[in-house]
Amino acid sequence: MLRSYLRLVLFAIGLLVGVQVPGVINDYSQRVEAHRLEAQQSLRGFSETAQRFFNGDLQALVAHYRASEDPVFRSDAASIGALLARNQLLEREWLALQGPWYAKAWHVVAKADPQLRQETLNGYSYQVLLAPEAIAWGIACALLLAWVVECIVLFIGWTLWFGRRRAKPVAEPLVRRER
Structure with a gap:
């Protein structure tokens, strides 16, 4: 007995x-989407400048800033490069979460960005979804x-x-x- x-x-x-699994996957997806939109917003002004002078190529803008003799522009090149790398990471994460449920689950468990996953788990509140x-x-x-x-x-x-x-x-x- x-x-x-x-x-x-x-x-x-x-x-x-x-x-809890669908809740964690959903929270991770929402976190990635929010960070992705924030990164795009941060790059918006630089994207407009790149569109005007470099046919929209942000890498060319960063290269131009790096080649400048002005130390302020060289410093900004590192900042823009970091923003661009972050935006690309978040774009890859977002695309990985657009697949079927099993691909999303595998991505969150095995391939997710460790920092974003930990941030999601730290902010996760247990819930019982009846979906x-x-x-x-x-x-x-x-x-x-x-x-x-x-x-x-x-x-x-x-x-x-x-x-x-x-x-x-x-x-x-x-x-x-x-x-």
Whole structure:
């Protein structure tokens, strides 16, 4: 009976963890989008200058600033270069999050920008979404966690001889000996 309750508790924990996955992915996507829009806004003035003088090529603008003899322009070249690199990173992140659900999940787990992922996790508040996607994640995680733990426990029990059945000796019929 205790084993059944432990299975239920394990299943419930897996369910609660699983329903968090879509929330984390959604929060990460929103964070990337907000940072991307902010980076584009920061580059807007430089983009207009690049459009007027360099056919929209921001790299050419940065190269022009770097080649300038004015130390202020050379300093600005480093700043603009950093803004441009940040914008490109956020654009790649945003594009990676435009795919199907499994691609988004894999990206957030394995390929996401570590700083953005940590920022998302630090600001994440636990929530129970009742969207079909969250329910599917919850059930899948619950079943997977319950199955993995059950397999581990059974394997440990089997290796320690708890789960193996021992052959019972066959009882010999009692035969009366006559004297």
